[in-house]
Amino acid sequence: MSGDWAWQQADIIASDPSNLGSTFVPVILGSDKTTVSVGTGNNEYYPLYASIGNVRNNVRRAHRDAVCIIGFLAIPKTIKQYAARDDFRKFRRQLFHSSLAKILETLKPGMSQPEVACFGDGHYRRVIYGLGPYIADYEEQVLLACIVRNWCPRCLSPRGNLDEDSLCRCQEHTEALVNRTAPGVLWDEYGIVGALVPFTNDFPRADIHQLLSPDILHQLIKGGFKDHLVDWVEKYLKHIHGTSEAERIMDDIDRRISIAAPFAGLRRFPQGRGFKQWTGDDSKALMKVRSLEVPP
Known part of the structure; x- marks a missing residue:
C-alpha cells in the first residue's frame, strides 16, 4: 500500500515540469510515548523517530542509522483540578501537532522545489521531500488524525459497526465538515474533533488519513x-x-x-x-x- 502511495505522489510531483528527473524522498515518522523506570524514577519520554523510504530493508535492519531520533516531544502536565478540562486537553493535543510542524518545517522548501542532495553512493541528485507514512499505535493515530477515541482514523465507519462499507477519510472532506457543521455533530456523527488542526495541513501533498500506518508490534x-x-x-x-x-x-x-x-x-x-x-x-x-x- 505504501508503494502505491509513493507512485501516486511521484505522479503528482511529475505534473510540474520543473520537477522532472527529481527523486521523491518520503520522510517516514514514528512516535510512541514511553515510561523509563529502570534507574530513572519513572520518567516519561516522548521520542520522535524519522527515516526515509529510499533505504533498503537490509540496511534498515542492520542498525546503520537508517532510523534516528529527531526530537523529544513535550508532555504538558497540570494539577488534577485542571487535568480533565476541555481547554487543557485541547492545548495538549494541539501542542503535539504544532511541535511536529515546527520540527519538520526545515523540509518544507524542499517539498515544492527540488534540492540537490548527496546520496549514499556518492552521487548528487535532485530530490523532492514529502511526508511519508507515520507509524503509530491506535492511541497515537487518534491523536494524529484528530478523531474521537474508538472511531476509525482511516474511514467514516461508525464505531458501533466498523465492518460497514463507508467512505475513506480525507483532508478535503474533513475541512468541509469542520467549516459547515456544528462541533457537537462533528463529534457524535463523524468522530471528528473540530477544534484541532493536524500538522499535515502546513505541508504540501500531506493527508494525515492517508499517511497513517499500523504499528506492527502493537496492532x-x-x-x-x-x-x-x-x-x-x-x-x-x-x-x-x-x-x-x-x-x-x-x-x-x-x-x-x-x-x-x-x-x-x-x-x-x-x-x-x-x-x-x-x-x-x-x-x-x-x-x-x-x-x-x-x-x-
Whole structure:
C-alpha cells in the first residue's frame, strides 16, 4: 500500500515540469510515548523517530542509522483540578501537532522545489521531500488524525459497526465538515474533533488519513495475536465448556506448547503461555510454536 502511495505522489510531483528527473524522498515518522523506570524514577519520554523510504530493508535492519531520533516531544502536565478540562486537553493535543510542524518545517522548501542532495553512493541528485507514512499505535493515530477515541482514523465507519462499507477519510472532506457543521455533530456523527488542526495541513501533498500506518508490534503481533486471538480463544472455551473444563483445555494447550521439539530459531516455553508480561519477542516466538501445533 505504501508503494502505491509513493507512485501516486511521484505522479503528482511529475505534473510540474520543473520537477522532472527529481527523486521523491518520503520522510517516514514514528512516535510512541514511553515510561523509563529502570534507574530513572519513572520518567516519561516522548521520542520522535524519522527515516526515509529510499533505504533498503537490509540496511534498515542492520542498525546503520537508517532510523534516528529527531526530537523529544513535550508532555504538558497540570494539577488534577485542571487535568480533565476541555481547554487543557485541547492545548495538549494541539501542542503535539504544532511541535511536529515546527520540527519538520526545515523540509518544507524542499517539498515544492527540488534540492540537490548527496546520496549514499556518492552521487548528487535532485530530490523532492514529502511526508511519508507515520507509524503509530491506535492511541497515537487518534491523536494524529484528530478523531474521537474508538472511531476509525482511516474511514467514516461508525464505531458501533466498523465492518460497514463507508467512505475513506480525507483532508478535503474533513475541512468541509469542520467549516459547515456544528462541533457537537462533528463529534457524535463523524468522530471528528473540530477544534484541532493536524500538522499535515502546513505541508504540501500531506493527508494525515492517508499517511497513517499500523504499528506492527502493537496492532498485529500483540493486538491481533495476543489481545484478540489468545484472549478470544480463552473466553470462547469458558463460554462453551464452562470455567472448569476450559481451564483443563488451556492446561492441555500449555502442555503441548511446553513439549514442542527443539529446533533452530524456535524458542521453547517450558511453562506454556502463562506468563504475566508479554513482550513483542514473546508474542512472535509463541506464534511460531502455535503454528506448529496439531489440533486435538
